[in-house]
Amino acid sequence: MTNTNIKVGTFQAFYPISEIKFAKVNRDLVESHSENFSKKLLKHHWMIPVTISDKGDLMEGHHRVKTAILLNQKTVPAYIVDWVDTDNAKEHLDSIISLNNGNLSWNTLNYLKEYVDYNEDYKTVYDIYKANSNNISVGNIVNCFFGLSSAGVKEFKEGNCKIKDIDFAKFMLENFSYLNKEFGKRKIAAYCVREMIQIGYRKCQKDRKAMKHLFKKYEKMAIKNNLAIASISDFRPLMELYLNQYYKRKNKNK
Numbered sequence: 001m002t003n004t005n006i007k008v009g010t011f012q013a014f015y016p017i018s019e020i021k022f023a024k025v026n027r028d029l030v031e032s033h034s035e036n037f038s039k040k041l042l043k044h045h046w047m048i049p050v051t052i053s054d055k056g057d058l059m060e061g062h063h064r065v066k067t068a069i070l071l072n073q074k075t076v077p078a079y080i081v082d083w084v085d086t087d088n089a090k091e092h093l094d095s096i097i098s099l100n101n102g103n104l105s106w107n108t109l110n111y112l113k114e115y116v117d118y119n120e121d122y123k124t125v126y127d128i129y130k131a132n133s134n135n136i137s138v139g140n141i142v143n144c145f146f147g148l149s150s151a152g153v154k155e156f157k158e159g160n161c162k163i164k165d166i167d168f169a170k171f172m173l174e175n176f177s178y179l180n181k182e183f184g185k186r187k188i189a190a191y192c193v194r195e196m197i198q199i200g201y202r203k204c205q206k207d208r209k210a211m212k213h214l215f216k217k218y219e220k221m222a223i224k225n226n227l228a229i230a231s232i233s234d235f236r237p238l239m240e241l242y243l244n245q246y247y248k249r250k251n252k253n254k
Contacts, residue, residue, distance in 0.1 A: 007083050011049065015078035019056045020065060023096060024089075037067045049077040051099060057086035060099040090118055097157065106157075109138045115159035121145075124163065128173070135177040137190045140197060144176075145169040147201045168206045172197060175215045183222040187229055195236040203243055210246055217242045 041064075050061025058065060059081070068076050086092040093114055097106065109129075116123040129141045142148060147164035148156060155161055163169065176196075179188045196214065204210045217239070221229045228234040 009079050009081040011079055013077050014075040016075055021057050023058050037063055038071055041067055046077050049079045051079050053084055053086040054080055054082040055086055059095055108142055111157050119159050121163045135180045140193045143194055143197045144172050165206055172200055187222050189230055191232050192235045199239055213246045214239055
Protein backbone atom coordinates (compact mmCIF):
# COMPACT_ATOMS: atom_id res chain seq x y z
CA MET A 1 0.00 0.00 0.00
CA THR A 2 1.44 3.37 -1.04
CA ASN A 3 1.77 6.01 1.65
CA THR A 4 -0.14 9.21 0.93
CA ASN A 5 1.31 12.53 1.94
CA ILE A 6 -1.54 14.23 3.81
CA LYS A 7 -0.96 17.86 4.69
CA VAL A 8 -0.99 18.87 8.35
CA GLY A 9 -1.54 22.36 9.74
CA THR A 10 -0.09 24.00 12.81
CA PHE A 11 -1.64 24.68 16.21
CA GLN A 12 -1.56 28.04 17.95
CA ALA A 13 -3.05 28.04 21.45
CA PHE A 14 -3.52 31.81 21.74
CA TYR A 15 -4.52 33.15 18.32
CA PRO A 16 -5.63 36.84 18.53
CA ILE A 17 -9.34 37.22 17.81
CA SER A 18 -8.59 40.67 16.40
CA GLU A 19 -6.71 39.00 13.53
CA ILE A 20 -9.53 36.59 12.64
CA LYS A 21 -11.72 37.41 9.66
CA PHE A 22 -15.24 35.93 9.63
CA ALA A 23 -16.12 34.22 6.38
CA LYS A 24 -18.67 35.86 4.12
CA VAL A 25 -19.63 32.41 2.86
CA ASN A 26 -21.06 30.57 5.83
CA ARG A 27 -24.36 29.59 7.38
CA ASP A 28 -26.14 32.28 9.39
CA LEU A 29 -24.85 32.82 12.91
CA VAL A 30 -27.49 32.14 15.54
CA GLU A 31 -27.13 34.15 18.74
CA SER A 32 -28.70 31.42 20.88
CA HIS A 33 -26.11 28.90 19.63
CA SER A 34 -23.30 31.13 20.81
CA GLU A 35 -24.99 31.70 24.15
CA ASN A 36 -25.50 27.95 24.66
CA PHE A 37 -21.91 27.23 23.73
CA SER A 38 -20.69 29.76 26.31
CA LYS A 39 -22.06 27.52 29.09
CA LYS A 40 -20.17 24.52 27.70
CA LEU A 41 -17.01 26.56 27.27
CA LEU A 42 -17.11 27.82 30.85
CA LYS A 43 -17.72 24.31 32.15
CA HIS A 44 -15.41 22.24 29.94
CA HIS A 45 -13.02 24.93 28.61
CA TRP A 46 -11.49 24.75 25.12
CA MET A 47 -11.67 21.15 23.89
CA ILE A 48 -11.63 21.79 20.12
CA PRO A 49 -9.77 24.60 18.32
CA VAL A 50 -11.24 26.67 15.51
CA THR A 51 -9.86 26.27 11.98
CA ILE A 52 -8.43 29.23 10.10
CA SER A 53 -6.32 29.84 7.02
CA ASP A 54 -2.81 31.24 7.21
CA LYS A 55 -4.38 34.59 6.27
CA GLY A 56 -6.65 34.56 9.30
CA ASP A 57 -9.82 33.63 7.40
CA LEU A 58 -12.14 31.62 9.63
CA MET A 59 -13.16 28.30 8.09
CA GLU A 60 -14.76 26.40 10.97
CA GLY A 61 -15.83 27.52 14.44
CA HIS A 62 -17.76 30.72 13.76
CA HIS A 63 -20.06 30.23 16.75
CA ARG A 64 -17.10 29.40 18.99
CA VAL A 65 -15.31 32.62 18.06
CA LYS A 66 -18.54 34.56 18.56
CA THR A 67 -18.85 32.93 22.00
CA ALA A 68 -15.29 33.92 22.89
CA ILE A 69 -16.09 37.52 21.97
CA LEU A 70 -19.22 37.43 24.17
CA LEU A 71 -17.02 36.18 27.03
CA ASN A 72 -14.55 39.04 26.46
CA GLN A 73 -11.75 36.70 25.41
CA LYS A 74 -8.86 38.14 23.41
CA THR A 75 -7.58 34.85 21.95
CA VAL A 76 -8.82 31.43 20.84
CA PRO A 77 -6.97 28.15 20.18
CA ALA A 78 -6.62 27.77 16.42
CA TYR A 79 -5.61 25.10 13.92
CA ILE A 80 -4.01 26.87 10.97
CA VAL A 81 -3.94 25.50 7.41
CA ASP A 82 -1.99 27.00 4.53
CA TRP A 83 -3.25 25.00 1.53
CA VAL A 84 -6.69 26.58 1.06
CA ASP A 85 -6.81 29.75 -1.04
CA THR A 86 -9.42 31.72 0.88
CA ASP A 87 -9.07 34.61 -1.59
CA ASN A 88 -10.87 32.27 -3.99
CA ALA A 89 -14.48 32.49 -2.73
CA LYS A 90 -15.52 29.15 -4.27
CA GLU A 91 -12.53 27.30 -2.81
CA HIS A 92 -13.21 28.93 0.56
CA LEU A 93 -16.87 27.92 0.39
CA ASP A 94 -16.01 24.32 -0.55
CA SER A 95 -13.68 24.02 2.43
CA ILE A 96 -16.29 25.45 4.82
CA ILE A 97 -18.96 23.07 3.54
CA SER A 98 -16.59 20.11 3.77
CA LEU A 99 -15.80 20.93 7.39
CA ASN A 100 -19.42 21.59 8.33
CA ASN A 101 -20.64 18.37 6.72
CA GLY A 102 -18.84 16.57 9.50
CA ASN A 103 -20.90 18.14 12.27
CA LEU A 104 -24.18 18.38 10.34
CA SER A 105 -24.51 22.09 11.06
CA TRP A 106 -25.67 23.12 7.59
CA ASN A 107 -29.26 22.68 6.48
CA THR A 108 -30.93 22.76 3.06
CA LEU A 109 -31.40 26.53 3.11
CA ASN A 110 -27.71 27.09 3.95
CA TYR A 111 -26.61 25.10 0.90
CA LEU A 112 -29.16 26.77 -1.36
CA LYS A 113 -28.16 30.30 -0.28
CA GLU A 114 -24.43 29.84 -0.48
CA TYR A 115 -24.36 28.57 -4.06
CA VAL A 116 -26.45 31.39 -5.57
CA ASP A 117 -23.31 33.16 -6.79
CA TYR A 118 -21.98 30.05 -8.52
CA ASN A 119 -25.07 28.37 -9.94
CA GLU A 120 -27.81 30.42 -11.57
CA ASP A 121 -30.36 27.66 -10.94
CA TYR A 122 -29.72 27.87 -7.19
CA LYS A 123 -30.35 31.61 -7.36
CA THR A 124 -33.61 31.04 -9.23
CA VAL A 125 -34.78 28.44 -6.71
CA TYR A 126 -33.68 30.59 -3.75
CA ASP A 127 -35.65 33.58 -5.07
CA ILE A 128 -38.70 31.36 -5.58
CA TYR A 129 -38.33 30.03 -2.03
CA LYS A 130 -38.22 33.56 -0.58
CA ALA A 131 -41.45 34.38 -2.40
CA ASN A 132 -43.18 31.17 -1.22
CA SER A 133 -41.64 30.41 2.17
CA ASN A 134 -45.01 30.73 3.91
CA ASN A 135 -46.58 28.05 1.72
CA ILE A 136 -43.97 25.33 1.29
CA SER A 137 -40.80 24.19 3.05
CA VAL A 138 -37.38 24.92 1.58
CA GLY A 139 -36.76 21.18 1.30
CA ASN A 140 -39.82 20.72 -0.88
CA ILE A 141 -39.01 23.80 -2.97
CA VAL A 142 -35.63 22.20 -3.67
CA ASN A 143 -37.26 18.81 -4.40
CA CYS A 144 -39.85 20.46 -6.62
CA PHE A 145 -37.36 22.27 -8.86
CA PHE A 146 -34.36 19.96 -8.75
CA GLY A 147 -36.40 16.74 -8.66
CA LEU A 148 -34.10 15.32 -6.03
CA SER A 149 -33.86 11.66 -5.21
CA SER A 150 -31.80 10.30 -2.34
CA ALA A 151 -28.92 9.90 -4.78
CA GLY A 152 -29.15 13.58 -5.71
CA VAL A 153 -28.59 14.94 -2.21
CA LYS A 154 -24.80 14.79 -2.52
CA GLU A 155 -24.98 16.58 -5.88
CA PHE A 156 -27.16 19.29 -4.30
CA LYS A 157 -24.72 19.81 -1.42
CA GLU A 158 -21.89 20.22 -3.91
CA GLY A 159 -23.75 22.97 -5.76
CA ASN A 160 -24.15 20.98 -8.97
CA CYS A 161 -27.92 20.57 -9.34
CA LYS A 162 -29.88 21.91 -12.29
CA ILE A 163 -33.59 22.66 -12.50
CA LYS A 164 -35.29 19.64 -14.09
CA ASP A 165 -38.29 21.35 -15.66
CA ILE A 166 -39.12 24.84 -14.45
CA ASP A 167 -42.62 24.92 -15.92
CA PHE A 168 -43.58 21.61 -14.35
CA ALA A 169 -42.05 22.68 -11.04
CA LYS A 170 -44.02 25.95 -11.07
CA PHE A 171 -47.17 24.00 -11.89
CA MET A 172 -46.67 21.78 -8.83
CA LEU A 173 -45.72 24.74 -6.63
CA GLU A 174 -48.89 26.56 -7.62
CA ASN A 175 -51.00 23.56 -6.63
CA PHE A 176 -49.19 23.04 -3.32
CA SER A 177 -49.51 26.73 -2.49
CA TYR A 178 -53.23 26.60 -3.16
CA LEU A 179 -53.67 23.55 -0.92
CA ASN A 180 -51.65 25.12 1.89
CA LYS A 181 -53.61 28.36 1.72
CA GLU A 182 -56.91 26.49 1.74
CA PHE A 183 -56.17 23.83 4.36
CA GLY A 184 -53.01 24.80 6.23
CA LYS A 185 -49.74 22.97 6.79
CA ARG A 186 -51.21 20.59 9.36
CA LYS A 187 -53.31 18.94 6.68
CA ILE A 188 -50.91 19.47 3.80
CA ALA A 189 -47.96 17.91 5.60
CA ALA A 190 -44.44 18.46 4.28
CA TYR A 191 -43.68 14.74 4.02
CA CYS A 192 -46.81 14.17 1.93
CA VAL A 193 -45.88 17.07 -0.33
CA ARG A 194 -42.47 15.42 -0.75
CA GLU A 195 -44.18 12.16 -1.76
CA MET A 196 -46.36 13.97 -4.31
CA ILE A 197 -43.26 15.53 -5.86
CA GLN A 198 -41.63 12.11 -6.14
CA ILE A 199 -44.76 10.72 -7.80
CA GLY A 200 -44.83 13.68 -10.19
CA TYR A 201 -41.30 13.07 -11.44
CA ARG A 202 -40.96 9.31 -11.20
CA LYS A 203 -44.43 7.77 -11.53
CA CYS A 204 -46.14 10.40 -13.67
CA GLN A 205 -43.03 11.36 -15.63
CA LYS A 206 -44.19 15.01 -15.46
CA ASP A 207 -47.64 14.18 -16.89
CA ARG A 208 -49.61 17.30 -15.94
CA LYS A 209 -53.03 15.82 -16.61
CA ALA A 210 -52.29 12.90 -14.33
CA MET A 211 -50.98 15.25 -11.65
CA LYS A 212 -54.05 17.47 -11.94
CA HIS A 213 -56.13 14.38 -11.27
CA LEU A 214 -54.03 13.61 -8.17
CA PHE A 215 -54.23 17.17 -6.90
CA LYS A 216 -58.02 17.00 -7.14
CA LYS A 217 -57.94 13.76 -5.14
CA TYR A 218 -55.62 15.44 -2.64
CA GLU A 219 -58.06 18.34 -2.23
CA LYS A 220 -61.01 15.98 -1.69
CA MET A 221 -59.02 14.10 0.95
CA ALA A 222 -58.37 17.40 2.75
CA ILE A 223 -62.03 18.39 2.59
CA LYS A 224 -63.18 15.02 3.94
CA ASN A 225 -60.40 14.80 6.55
CA ASN A 226 -59.25 11.49 5.13
CA LEU A 227 -56.87 9.95 7.68
CA ALA A 228 -54.40 9.01 4.94
CA ILE A 229 -53.69 12.68 4.31
CA ALA A 230 -51.48 12.78 7.40
CA SER A 231 -50.12 9.24 7.25
CA ILE A 232 -46.55 8.78 6.08
CA SER A 233 -47.25 5.09 5.42
CA ASP A 234 -50.69 5.38 3.77
CA PHE A 235 -50.50 8.57 1.71
CA ARG A 236 -48.24 7.50 -1.14
CA PRO A 237 -49.80 4.04 -1.71
CA LEU A 238 -53.23 5.67 -1.91
CA MET A 239 -52.01 8.29 -4.38
CA GLU A 240 -50.37 5.62 -6.50
CA LEU A 241 -53.64 3.66 -6.45
CA TYR A 242 -55.50 6.75 -7.72
CA LEU A 243 -52.82 7.16 -10.38
CA ASN A 244 -53.10 3.56 -11.56
CA GLN A 245 -56.88 3.89 -11.77
CA TYR A 246 -56.47 7.08 -13.81
CA TYR A 247 -54.15 5.42 -16.34
CA LYS A 248 -56.38 2.33 -16.60
CA ARG A 249 -59.37 4.52 -17.50
CA LYS A 250 -57.25 6.53 -19.90
CA ASN A 251 -55.97 3.44 -21.70
CA LYS A 252 -59.45 1.91 -21.78
CA ASN A 253 -60.87 4.98 -23.52
CA LYS A 254 -58.24 5.04 -26.26
